[in-house]
Amino acid sequence: MQNYLERLSVLVIEDNQGDFILIEDYLLEKFKNVEIVHCPDYATSVDFLAKSKDRISVVLLDLNLPDLVGVELIRSIIAHNVKVPIIVLTGYSDLAMAKSSLQIGVYDYLVKDEISPTILQKTIIYALHRSRFINQIEDEKRKFENLFNFSPQPTWLLDSQSLRILQANIAAQNTYGFSLDEFLQMSFTHLHPKGQGERIEQKFTSNDGQISGDHFTHVLRSGKEITVDIYFREIDETTMSGLIVQVNDVSEVVKHINTIEVQNTQLRNIAWTQSHVVRAPLSRMLGIVNLIELKAGSFDELLFCLQQLRISSIELNDIIVGIVEESNHIEHE
Amino acid sequence: MKTTTCIIDDDAIYRMIIVKMIKHIDSSVDVLECENGRSGMACLERLKNSFDKVVVLLDINMPVLDGWGFLDEMKTCSFYGLPQVVIYLVSSSTDESDIVKSKGYTNLKGFFHKPLTSEDIRAILST
Numbered sequence: 001m002q003n004y005l006e007r008l009s010v011l012v013i014e015d016n017q018g019d020f021i022l023i024e025d026y027l028l029e030k031f032k033n034v035e036i037v038h039c040p041d042y043a044t045s046v047d048f049l050a051k052s053k054d055r056i057s058v059v060l061l062d063l064n065l066p067d068l069v070g071v072e073l074i075r076s077i078i079a080h081n082v083k084v085p086i087i088v089l090t091g092y093s094d095l096a097m098a099k100s101s102l103q104i105g106v107y108d109y110l111v112k113d114e115i116s117p118t119i120l121q122k123t124i125i126y127a128l129h130r131s132r133f134i135n136q137i138e139d140e141k142r143k144f145e146n147l148f149n150f151s152p153q154p155t156w157l158l159d160s161q162s163l164r165i166l167q168a169n170i171a172a173q174n175t176y177g178f179s180l181d182e183f184l185q186m187s188f189t190h191l192h193p194k195g196q197g198e199r200i201e202q203k204f205t206s207n208d209g210q211i212s213g214d215h216f217t218h219v220l221r222s223g224k225e226i227t228v229d230i231y232f233r234e235i236d237e238t239t240m241s242g243l244i245v246q247v248n249d250v251s252e253v254v255k256h257i258n259t260i261e262v263q264n265t266q267l268r269n270i271a272w273t274q275s276h277v278v279r280a281p282l283s284r285m286l287g288i289v290n291l292i293e294l295k296a297g298s299f300d301e302l303l304f305c306l307q308q309l310r311i312s313s314i315e316l317n318d319i320i321v322g323i324v325e326e327s328n329h330i331e332h333e
Numbered sequence: 334m335k336t337t338t339c340i341i342d343d344d345a346i347y348r349m350i351i352v353k354m355i356k357h358i359d360s361s362v363d364v365l366e367c368e369n370g371r372s373g374m375a376c377l378e379r380l381k382n383s384f385d386k387v388v389v390l391l392d393i394n395m396p397v398l399d400g401w402g403f404l405d406e407m408k409t410c411s412f413y414g415l416p417q418v419v420i421y422l423v424s425s426s427t428d429e430s431d432i433v434k435s436k437g438y439t440n441l442k443g444f445f446h447k448p449l450t451s452e453d454i455r456a457i458l459s460t
Contacts, residue, residue, distance in 0.1 A: 272428070276394045279425035280344060283447030287350040294451050295357050308346055 009035040009055050010124070013045045013077070014062040014089065019112060023060065023089075023120070030121035042068040042076065049080045058124055059086045060110075063094050063101075070097060071104070078105045083135060085127040089115075107131065151246070156188060158243040160234060163188045163201065166242060175249065177221030188245065191218045193225070204232060204243060215250065227251045270323055278319050281312040288312070336458060337363040337385045341373035341403065342392040342423070347447065351390065354454055362458065370398030374406060381412035386419070388457060390449075393424040393431060400424070404438050414440065419460055421445055 008031050014020040020038055027034050037056070039045040042065045049056070061077060063070055077086060085107040090098040098109035107127040110120065148155060154172035156165050168183040176183075176191070189197030200216060215227045232245040292305050338355055340348050348366045355362055363385070367373040373391070380387050393400035400422060407413050422435050425447040435444045442460065445453055 275426045275428040275431075276424075279427065279447065280347075280394075283425045284344060284347050284350065287347060287354075287448035290448055290450055291350050291353055294354060308349075312346065 007033045007035075008124075009037065009057045011037045011039065011045070011048065011056045011059045013039045013042075013059065013065065015040045015065050016062070019062070019089070023115070026115065026117040026120045029117045041065050042073060045077065046080050049077075056081075056084050058127060059084055060089055061086055061106075062089045063098065070094075071101065074101050074104060074106060083131070085131040087123055087127055154247045154249075156183070156245045157235075158188050158245055160204075160241050160243045163204065163243075172247075175220070175226075176218070182221075193217055193219055200230070203230070215254065218247070227254045266326060270326060273319070273323060278316065278323070281316040281319070285309055285312045285316070335361070335363070335385045336388060337365065337380060337383070338388045338390065338458075339365045339367060339373065339376050339380070340390045341367045341370060341376075341395070341400075342390070343368050343395040344392070351449060351454070354449070354451060355458070358451060358454055359458055369395045370400065370403035370406075373403055374398070374410070377407075377412050377418070378410070381415065384417070386417050387415075388460070389418065389420040390423045390457070391420055393422060393426055401434070404440065407440065421457055423447060423449060 010027055012020055012023055014023065017040075020040075024036055024038075027036055035055075037048065039048055059077065059081060061074070063073060065073060068076060074086070074088070086105070088098050088101055088106050088109040089112055090109055091112055095111065098106075098111075101109065107130065108123050110123055148157075148167070149169045151169055152171055154175045155169045156172055157167035158164065159166055164187050165183045168178070168180055172178075172183065173180060178186070189200060192200055196217065203214075214229075216230055217225050218228050219225055226249050229248040229250050230245065231248070232243050235242050235244060288305050288309050292302065295301070336359075340351055342348050345368075352364050352366065355364055365376055367376050370391075373389070377387070377389070391400050391403060398406070404420075412418060419442045420440060421442050422444045423446075424431065424444075427446060432444060435441055445457075449457075
């Protein structure tokens with residue numbers, strides 16, 4: 001604790017010159033590499049913070065300034081100074097307020113009559129350590145919130161017992177048309193059509209994290225139904241146990257597959273027609289030719305064969321026209 | 334030995350052509366015409382006690398009872414496996430799957446694509 005060598009920059013907001021000099025002395029005694037900025041009132045402090053708050057590592061704030069005092073002062077300074085720890089300087093008379101200020105974002109408080117170089121040093125260093133941890137946690141939290149919120153797929157956090165929605169990301173709000181507040185009033189089963197909620201409940205308890213192959217129907221706020229694949233994972237942390245649920249809208253895919261299957265059936269029908277139906281009159285015609293070759297008999301016989309050829313030709317033509325129509329039908333779908 | 338040919342096919346013109354061709358090649362052959370597998374079954378039932386050689390020309394695609402149905406039902410009939418009964422599939426189908434499927438029937442003697450040429454008919458009658 002003796003030699004704090006890191007560069008430190010302290011903003012002291014204090015209107016009492018005597019108090020300031022005392023604190024300045026203590027700071028210089030305990031910190032080798034310290035810059036001290038002195039602002040005597042709220043106005044100049046805000047002015048300074050607006051210009052160069054990045055320079056400051058910690059703020060020491062007297063609660064009785066000529067232009068602003070107490071809780072309002074604390075709130076205003078916090079509003080101008082997001083990340084740097086604020087330590088309140090107070091007399092015995094304001095002790096209660098100093099204590100309650102801890103709840104609105106102040107890191108610590110020092111009673112002026114009790115300040116010694118060691119206490120001041122310790123308070124500042126602890127505040128700095130704590131603020132570093134808090135910033136780290138805040139950063140991590142933001143990172144995970146972004147991961148959750150900016151996932152392009154609708155994602156929810158559910159209570160694993162009741163399946164109540166605890167959180168819904170932006171994609172979920174956009175896709176389903178429910179606001180976050182509306183989601184928070186709902187259970188996940190509400191997204192399913194009436195009577196189908198039980199099926200999803202069973203899936204969630206089956207622990208088969210990927211509900212594969214099984215499509216589910218979800219109802220949007222507009223009443224429109226979509227077909228979805230549902231993926232989920234249980235989170236079992238000390239502070240909570242929940243389900244992360246992600247949904248993939250496969251309505252379009254399913255529609256395409258159905259269309260393709262209908263077309264495949266039509267194509268199979270056409271192939272079958274080619275093989276069985278088209279060839280029937282054609283083979284008959286060839287058979288008639290075979291017959292003529294075999295026994296080019298009387299004129300009557302030849303005339304009969306030609307009549308049969310005409311019948312088969314007309315039939316063949318009709319079949320081919322039918323196939324062309326069916327093929328056009330596929331293209332237009 | 335006398336030969337009886339049984340044409341099982343729903344195409345009347347095709348049957349007429351084959352009848353004429355068979356009669357031209359061998360006028361001693363009796364030719365019976367059946368328009369579907371069901372009447373084909375009845376025809377074979379009638380012929381089972383004759384000592385004639387029976388050549389069946391069986392179409393695949395027919396109403397009422399098709400060629401495959403005929404082959405399946407035959408297995409339960411008293412005339413199944415008679416040595417004098419010879420069955421040929423004759424179809425306008427060139428579908429590979431039909432040819433593959435026909436290999437699964439041991440009571441089939443062969444598979445011909447329509448139209449039958451006079452050489453085909455000679456080969457069939459000489460078996």
